[in-house]
Amino acid sequence: MSGYDKIIRNGLIVSEDGIRKSDIGIRDRTIAEIADGIVGTAAEEINAEGLHILPGLIDTHVHFNEPGRGEWEGLETGSQSLAAGGVTTFFDMPLNSTPPTTTPAAFDLKKNAADRKSIIDYRLWGGMVPENLDELEELHKRGVIGFKAFMSNSGIEDFGYSEDVTLFQGMQQIARMGSILAVHAESNLITQQLSDHMKQNGRLNVRDYCDSRPVLSEMEAVSRILAYADAAKCRLHIVHASSCEVVSLISDAKKRGIDVTVETCPHYLSLTVSDFEELGPIAKCAPPLRDQEHVESLWNLVKLGEVDIIGSDHSPSPLHFKKGKGIFEAWGGISGAQSTLNVLLEEGYWKRGVPLEKIIKTACVNPAKRFGLDKTKGSISIGKDADLAIIDLKQSFTLKESDLRYRHKYSPYVGRTFRGKVLLTISNGNIVFGEKKAANEALS
Numbered sequence: 370m371s372g373y374d375k376i377i378r379n380g381l382i383v384s385e386d387g388i389r390k391s392d393i394g395i396r397d398r399t400i401a402e403i404a405d406g407i408v409g410t411a412a413e414e415i416n417a418e419g420l421h422i423l424p425g426l427i428d429t430h431v432h433f434n435e436p437g438r439g440e441w442e443g444l445e446t447g448s449q450s451l452a453a454g455g456v457t458t459f460f461d462m463p464l465n466s467t468p469p470t471t472t473p474a475a476f477d478l479k480k481n482a483a484d485r486k487s488i489i490d491y492r493l494w495g496g497m498v499p500e501n502l503d504e505l506e507e508l509h510k511r512g513v514i515g516f517k518a519f520m521s522n523s524g525i526e527d528f529g530y531s532e533d534v535t536l537f538q539g540m541q542q543i544a545r546m547g548s549i550l551a552v553h554a555e556s557n558l559i560t561q562q563l564s565d566h567m568k569q570n571g572r573l574n575v576r577d578y579c580d581s582r583p584v585l586s587e588m589e590a591v592s593r594i595l596a597y598a599d600a601a602k603c604r605l606h607i608v609h610a611s612s613c614e615v616v617s618l619i620s621d622a623k624k625r626g627i628d629v630t631v632e633t634c635p636h637y638l639s640l641t642v643s644d645f646e647e648l649g650p651i652a653k654c655a656p657p658l659r660d661q662e663h664v665e666s667l668w669n670l671v672k673l674g675e676v677d678i679i680g681s682d683h684s685p686s687p688l689h690f691k692k693g694k695g696i697f698e699a700w701g702g703i704s705g706a707q708s709t710l711n712v713l714l715e716e717g718y719w720k721r722g723v724p725l726e727k728i729i730k731t732a733c734v735n736p737a738k739r740f741g742l743d744k745t746k747g748s749i750s751i752g753k754d755a756d757l758a759i760i761d762l763k764q765s766f767t768l769k770e771s772d773l774r775y776r777h778k779y780s781p782y783v784g785r786t787f788r789g790k791v792l793l794t795i796s797n798g799n800i801v802f803g804e805k806k807a808a809n810e811a812l813s
């Protein structure tokens with residue numbers, strides 16, 4: 370019996386099949402043993418009696434904006450905030466960094482920054498824009514996790530939206546490479562015309578903004594991209610679906626054999642247009658927040674397993690991009706990456722009885738499987754990376770600005786009370802958030 374770097378004793382280990390009490394032995398960044406009463410010594414022991422141990426979350430959707438707009442968030446503060454929320458791997462979107470990750474040189478630049486600054490593991494999305502179809506192959510060789518395209522205006526000048534020919538030609542290439550396309554699916558035509566109409570008629574409040582980006586606009590774009598995915602035989606991932614109608618379209622497509630998955634975000638599962646009216650631009654996102662009935666029906670689809678992945682779509686900016694502007698002009702993007710697990714525990718596990726097994730499926734297991742990381746990540750099994758979140762379901766807290774690790778300390782979740790607290794986050798066997806004593810203290 371050889372020694373371990375760490376032994377975590379008596380934790381309740383959550384897998385997609387159930388919860389069981391066991392010890393975890395970690396050696397060389399890896400889960401080396403899972404057993405009752407591991408015999409052996411460790412440089413460090415953690416007593417997790419009464420605590421739940423989840424696989425570290427995989428956040429498939431963040432915008433850390435570095436290089437170029439690091440002052441909006443940055444890889445250091447971004448990764449620290451994820452670690453504080455139990456996340457151990459993130460996929461960074463190709464925008465709103467500048468240059469955007471649409472060329473091999475831009476990929477190298479971001480990778481270099483992330484290697485130096487991120488405290489957890491990461492992968493990079495490549496961008497697909499009308500100008501870079503001949504760069505996709507090289508980006509794929511560099512190791513992008515997949516490609517991201519916009520079907521409507523991205524809000525950032527250096528990342529154009531893809532019209533139909535670009536989408537279809539790009540998808541044919543992506544299919545040949547065996548990669549995957551993620552799309553922001555809102556109709557450019559519908560959102561543009563409705564936004565213009567609102568502005569021309571002086572309809573400039575929160576509800577008007579939401580009405581300018583209706584569910585119908587998502588449904589039209591999703592239906593179109595599903596047809597292209599089918600024709601091109603391209604793997605497809607729809608990001609940030611805001612409503613059950615959109616998820617249902619995707620469920621139907623799966624039944625027809627289309628290789629598609631769907632993501633929703635914590636804000637669509639916890640915030641409504643009324644919250645947006647109260648909070649103002651810090652709750653602005655696209656697609657916009659919907660009404661309570663949409664929140665409830667999305668949760669039902671999570672319970673049914675029809676939502677594959679929950680990602681934060683953390684998209685922060687300096688506060689002056691939000692404050693003092695009209696709703697249509699304010700930066701659209703929600704700061705929420707640190708709170709994903711808290712939202713899922715409070716709104717899902719506690720309020721709606723969603724089992725922990727289901728929660729980790731959408732936040733750990735499915736992301737790893739869909740993006741080919743499941744040999745090393747996504748569940749607590751022998752041989753996988755020692756990426757863990759140790760949580761105390763019994764502790765509750767009210768989120769304060771000073772708790773936030775973001776560069777800009779605002780979030781629509783400030784002031785909310787959450788049951789379930791992340792005590793320790795372990796990435797590749799190292800503690801990246803919390804202190805060992807915090808886990809022990811929770812016992813007494």
Ligand SMILES: [Zn+2]
Pocket residue numbers: 430432462682683684
């Ligand atoms: Zn996004």
